[in-house]
Amino acid sequence: MLKMLVLVVPLLVHWGAHAAAVTLQAPAEVHEFLARQLTLDDFADRDDREAPGFERKMQSEVAEILAAEGYFSPKVALFRHENEWRLTVDPGARSLIGEVAIEIVGEIDDARRQAVIAAWGLPGGQPFRQVAWDEAKQALLGELLSREFADARLSFTRAEVDPSAQRVDLRVRAETGPRYRFGELRISGQNRFPVDLLHKLNRQIRPGEAYNEDALFALQASLQSTAYFSSVSVTLDRDPTQARRGADGWLIAPVKVLVRERQPYQLSFGGGYSSNTGARAEGSFRDIDLFGRAWELQSGMRLEQLRQTAFADIFLPPDGDPKRDGFGMAFENSSIEGLALRRWAIGATRVEQSGKIERRLGINWQQERQTPDGAPSSTNRALTAQIGWTWRDARDPLDPADGISLQLQVGGASKQLLSNQNFLRSYFRYSQGVSLSASDALLFRAELGTTLARSSRGIPQDFLFRAGGSNSVRGYAYQSLGVRQGAATLGGRYLTTLSGEYTHWLNANWGAAVFVDAGDATEDRQSLRLALGYGIGVRWKSPAGPLGVDLAYGQRTGQFRLDFSVAVPF
Numbered sequence: 407m408l409k410m411l412v413l414v415v416p417l418l419v420h421w422g423a424h425a426a427a428v429t430l431q432a433p434a435e436v437h438e439f440l441a442r443q444l445t446l447d448d449f450a451d452r453d454d455r456e457a458p459g460f461e462r463k464m465q466s467e468v469a470e471i472l473a474a475e476g477y478f479s480p481k482v483a484l485f486r487h488e489n490e491w492r493l494t495v496d497p498g499a500r501s502l503i504g505e506v507a508i509e510i511v512g513e514i515d516d517a518r519r520q521a522v523i524a525a526w527g528l529p530g531g532q533p534f535r536q537v538a539w540d541e542a543k544q545a546l547l548g549e550l551l552s553r554e555f556a557d558a559r560l561s562f563t564r565a566e567v568d569p570s571a572q573r574v575d576l577r578v579r580a581e582t583g584p585r586y587r588f589g590e591l592r593i594s595g596q597n598r599f600p601v602d603l604l605h606k607l608n609r610q611i612r613p614g615e616a617y618n619e620d621a622l623f624a625l626q627a628s629l630q631s632t633a634y635f636s637s638v639s640v641t642l643d644r645d646p647t648q649a650r651r652g653a654d655g656w657l658i659a660p661v662k663v664l665v666r667e668r669q670p671y672q673l674s675f676g677g678g679y680s681s682n683t684g685a686r687a688e689g690s691f692r693d694i695d696l697f698g699r700a701w702e703l704q705s706g707m708r709l710e711q712l713r714q715t716a717f718a719d720i721f722l723p724p725d726g727d728p729k730r731d732g733f734g735m736a737f738e739n740s741s742i743e744g745l746a747l748r749r750w751a752i753g754a755t756r757v758e759q760s761g762k763i764e765r766r767l768g769i770n771w772q773q774e775r776q777t778p779d780g781a782p783s784s785t786n787r788a789l790t791a792q793i794g795w796t797w798r799d800a801r802d803p804l805d806p807a808d809g810i811s812l813q814l815q816v817g818g819a820s821k822q823l824l825s826n827q828n829f830l831r832s833y834f835r836y837s838q839g840v841s842l843s844a845s846d847a848l849l850f851r852a853e854l855g856t857t858l859a860r861s862s863r864g865i866p867q868d869f870l871f872r873a874g875g876s877n878s879v880r881g882y883a884y885q886s887l888g889v890r891q892g893a894a895t896l897g898g899r900y901l902t903t904l905s906g907e908y909t910h911w912l913n914a915n916w917g918a919a920v921f922v923d924a925g926d927a928t929e930d931r932q933s934l935r936l937a938l939g940y941g942i943g944v945r946w947k948s949p950a951g952p953l954g955v956d957l958a959y960g961q962r963t964g965q966f967r968l969d970f971s972v973a974v975p976f
Contacts, residue, residue: 432495436472440495443471468495476500476534478569503530504573512582522549534574539565543578550582552619556642557583586617586642587652589660598667599634599700606724607632611661617642629665633694633702637666670695681970682875682884684711696720713740729758743886744779744894747867766794771824774866780892786866789824792817807847810838827864831857845911855901862899862929870897871927876971878903879925881939881960883967888927898927900934909945917945921956937962
């Protein structure tokens with residue numbers, strides 16, 4: 407005897423002077439989806455005389471629902487018992503897939519045909535489900551459409567049901583149509599920028615190559631990610647009047663690229679507060695068509711309580727490879743932990759993105775005037791060459807619960823080339839989120855830095871290390887861990903920081919965290935003593951990423967400190 411489950415659905419209706427209810431009795435394997443899909447409230451305000459009509463309606467509805475799950479011979483009964491309607495369902499035996507016949511006709515070669523058929527996702531012997539049947543058909547068609555056959559279609563599909571044998575035979579016939587190659591790009595909507603800009607941005611589609619749907623999507627995504635276009639559509643023009651037949655018999659069709667250009671100028675203002683540098687106000691200006699050459703200007707100014715900065719960077723349009731060149735200048739004035747700095751710099755960079763890896767080359771010259779409290783001022787200059795390498799693997803860069811990032815930087819300067827000191831600086835950063843469950847996650851972070859030199863004298867602070875503050879060692883003031891000189895804290899030649907954090911999400915947006923941080927920056931390895939900080943925090947999933955508010959205790963200072971941060975670890 408089948409095990410029965412009973413679902414009681416109270417209906418707030420009146421049957422004369424009494425409330426009526428409907429119960430569903432069905433085997434466990436079908437009970438849940440029947441209860442979810444049946445319109446049991448159709449029994450509201452009905453009397454006994456209408457029961458036969460509703461019984462037929464329920465029989466039809468139940469049969470339709472069960473057929474989608476492979477049950478084609480159900481028995482359905484509806485009757486009233488006292489002040490209750492009972493719907494009893496016996497689904498019968500579930501039908502299995504029997505013979506699967508797939509025919510693919512057209513210009514497809516035998517190897518590809520057999521590969522597509524072998525990938526069919528609904529083989530014989532499995533229970534029949536309408537959803538799985540639909541997905542298998544679309545997957546087969548999608549495999550044909552993805553490469554070469556842009557006109558592929560399913561010309562015939564049928565599921566032949568034999569209820570007495572509990573068997574469903576499947577028939578599928580697909581027609582590939584002609585093979586396609588990419589033709590030339592036909593661009594519309596580009597008016598402001600140079601005509602060849604989009605051709606230089608195109609690294610995905612080459613005329614003469616076999617049609618590949620992924621290449622269309624990749625070009626569309628690549629163009630959409632640039633600063634030049636607000637919307638992009640990339641499609642193969644399959645209009646018979648536009649395609650031509652190649653010598654090998656393949657159709658060569660143009661690729662239509664429809665773009666909408668962004669407005670060239672963007673002016674923005676903002677403000678906020680950081681536990682590191684205090685209250686701030688900022689503004690930025692962006693021009694993506696500087697001098698009418700598609701040069702991108704990014705400039706801005708940020709005024710914070712402890713630091714004031716201004717910058718202007720110009721990025722050149724790509725030249726047909728994945729590299730992006732730029733140059734710019736920056737000015738900074740700050741007073742943090744007793745160290746007053748006034749710095750200006752000019753430099754040039756080249757950034758290359760290849761999959762998950764970003765490579766960065768740069769040359770930079772800067773002059774810095776530093777004035778520590780209680781110590782004499784000095785001026786440091788350095789002309790540095792730098793190389794950086796970053797590897798990111800994160801499903802969502804704004805989600806710290808799942809992903810990993812590795813960053814390595816190496817740079818140096820020579821007294822023979824406009825610098826006050828010979829030095830070689832290396833820096834490594836590791837960050838990884840580990841998802842334990844839907845609501846629990848770990849986040850690990852580590853930094854290692856070394857500047858090889860006789861001493862830190864003459865080296866700008868950018869090439870030395872300080873620690874403390876949000877995203878470093880919480881529980882200590884921003885850049886308060888370093889080398890003491892007079893009443894000020896300066897950067898040291900060695901850095902180590904470690905962090906571990908556990909977060910439990912209470913709901914979709916709010917979570918609670920506990921963490922332990924440790925780190926220090928020193929002038930020599932022997933004096934490295936990690937300062938410990940630990941505490942609790944609140945997390946909120948804001949549109950910009952997880953916002954953290956942490957209360958941390960600094961064991962070295964014996965004080966509590968409140969830290970604010972937007973945690974974007976990847």
